[in-house]
Amino acid sequence: MAIDYKIDGNDILLHQSDFALDDTLDCGQAFRWEKTADNAYHGAFLNKQLTISCENGTDLFRLHGVSESEFLGVWKDYFDLDTDYGEIKRRFSEDETLAKACGYAGGIRILRQDSWESLSSFIISQNNNIPRIKGIIGRLCEHYGGYPSAEMMRDETIDSLGYLRSGFRAKYLVDAVSKVLGGEIDLDAVRTLPLDEARNTLMTIKGVGPKVADCALLFGFYRVDAFPKDVWVKRVMSQWYPNGLPSCTKGLEGIAQQYLFHYIRSLK
DNA sequence: TTCCAGGCGTATC
DNA sequence: GATACGCATGGA
Secondary structure (H helix, E strand, C coil): CCCEEEEECCEEEEECCCCCHHHHHCCCCCCCCEECCCCCEEEEECCEEEEEEECCCCCEEEECCCCHHHHHHHHHHHCCCCCCHHHHHHHHCCCHHHHHHHHHCCCCCCCCCCHHHHHHHHHHCCCCCHHHHHHHHHHHHHHHCCCCCCCCCCCCCCCCCHHHCCHHHHHHHHHHHHHHHCCCCCHHHHHHCCHHHHHHHHCCCCCCCHHHHHHHHHHHCCCCCCCCCCHHHHHHHHHHCCCCCCHHHCCCHHHHHHHHHHHHHHCC
């Protein structure tokens, strides 16, 4: 499926179905996209910043100040534009609840985020709420002028991270930095391990249990068969799927999870 | 004031 | 292996 875009001055103008900025950038998978006063979003992937806006609620998106090579080399993959979410939603819509969930937030796409940022962000997320997660990550990025690599955080201690006000999670961040830099965890190797081994590897980090590991795998390693069960998804399962997920989600459980997570939160 | 938030470590059985 | 409890912080 070819990507439909054109160059418009200094911008890229993208024609893209099954994509909405609110659904994708404010659905709890990424924590440092900010909605600006004019309904655009400003955020970053690694050290690349981006402002993206939607042209009047259409399926036209403007990537401001982005060259064609940067679009094709960075943002096309980040926004997962090679995946046909229309096809995935048709498949999911065999199931009545998933049909409603896909209808509620049909513009969700799974972002292909950085593995370290995703892992450390979801360590911060545990027993925490989304506004406060964003606050902690915002203070971290303000301190470093962008999201820090594990290498940049080499000398951090529980005390030096005090300004984050991340509570008991600071010691978990320190342990994650230590294991990644010490070679006990090779994030590139995790990418290609079988799902169970990948989970078990990440879970050797203090503060990384099944849920944080699955979120990191889904959002930071694009392991779309990982199915993170947080408090909301546990409600989804007991309310709608007491006997397990329907078979139409097989292999794409993580994508189904994101539609369902967003949907059940909207009902509260 | 109490409860809760995209959970997990630890103790205990 | 299951279950109970504490944990930093801050908003509701």
